Amino acid sequence: MVGKERLEKARERVIETIAQNIHLYGLTPSAGRQFGTMYFHDEPMTLDDMTEELGMSKTSMSTSVRALSNVKLVERAWKRGVRKDLYQVTDDWYQSFVDLFSIKWRRSVSLHTNAVRRSLTELEELVKEPDISEELKIEAKADIEKLRYLRDYYDWLDRLVDAFEDQEIFNLVPIKNSSIDK
Amino acid sequence: MVGKERLEKARERVIETIAQNIHLYGLTPSAGRQFGTMYFHDEPMTLDDMTEELGMSKTSMSTSVRALSNVKLVERAWKRGVRKDLYQVTDDWYQSFVDLFSIKWRRSVSLHTNAVRRSLTELEELVKEPDISEELKIEAKADIEKLRYLRDYYDWLDRLVDAFEDQEIFNLVPIKNSSIDK
DNA sequence: TAGTTTGTACAGAAAAAACTGTACAAACAA
């Protein structure tokens, strides 16, 4: 096998692994392949570059590059004299992980917290009323307990996201750089 | 609105929010609804209970309860005299989060690490060979740099999963219990 | 033993998601 092919194969293996795992980021394998391709491409790429490289429609490239941008895996680049939009992979993967974590979970926490708060208020009202059956009251109280547990849980999750965003997580789990040894 | 309905509505709101967010766990909204329903159901449920409660086929209940078990959101229960399989929601949501995190990311890290290691070895072989073009050598060296970066990154991710599994994350972000105050 | 009950494999139907080609607006060039 010639050298160029071996290089290509080494790249493809990693790109395909990214494609098969990017569902953890809520993205499709196609978007993952696009991301992987961009990672090994030294220069920022245009939508047309991607169309050519991946053999897919420009429309697809446009939509998935936006999906990648939304989770901050890809960013706009600029190069003088180039009129087309340019995109490149965000260079700090640790930060990308934190951003992803934050984007995904913060939203979820917010939605849950709202729902739980509203339901909790309603049930706390309910049990106060004098003319409800004893049976219902017991059930409502059990639910209130559960909702308080959820409230605490989502509060924890929120603080967890804080810890990621504030870079505190890197104190607990430091980044090591293996190339320092060389 | 009568009391029972108000209770029901308060539950439904939370269940639906869970359903809409459970994609973060790689599960479908249906599975999320099932999970939510089980959470507010005080007794462990059988597949037939779920079929009735959710108005879906027993086959669906069977497959999604397995999906929920796989990520440890649901576990088998036992009650004397009941022949049907019983399931209930795992009661420690913090642990569930940790388990999910671990299951999902550990697998991803392992796959990536393997791919990166193999490709790295191949490229390190490649650049050693004397009869390859200078151009190719430069490209391969650039890729090697990138792969080393990935190796470090996945090593960090692996240690991050360790920190979750070893409960160290709870030192950084402690669980608070709001009901203690009352 | 034979007769139920229970859970799931499997094939097909229904629903959802991904992808493409066309069309067009916005930005730029001349």
Next chain:
DNA sequence: TTGTTTGTACAGTTTTTTCTGTACAAACTA
């Protein structure tokens, strides 16, 4: 101004996923 180029909205097609009903094996009952 008119003529290009570029990115994306949108409708329709293809592919994938989810859901259902049937069939059947394993476990239990009598």
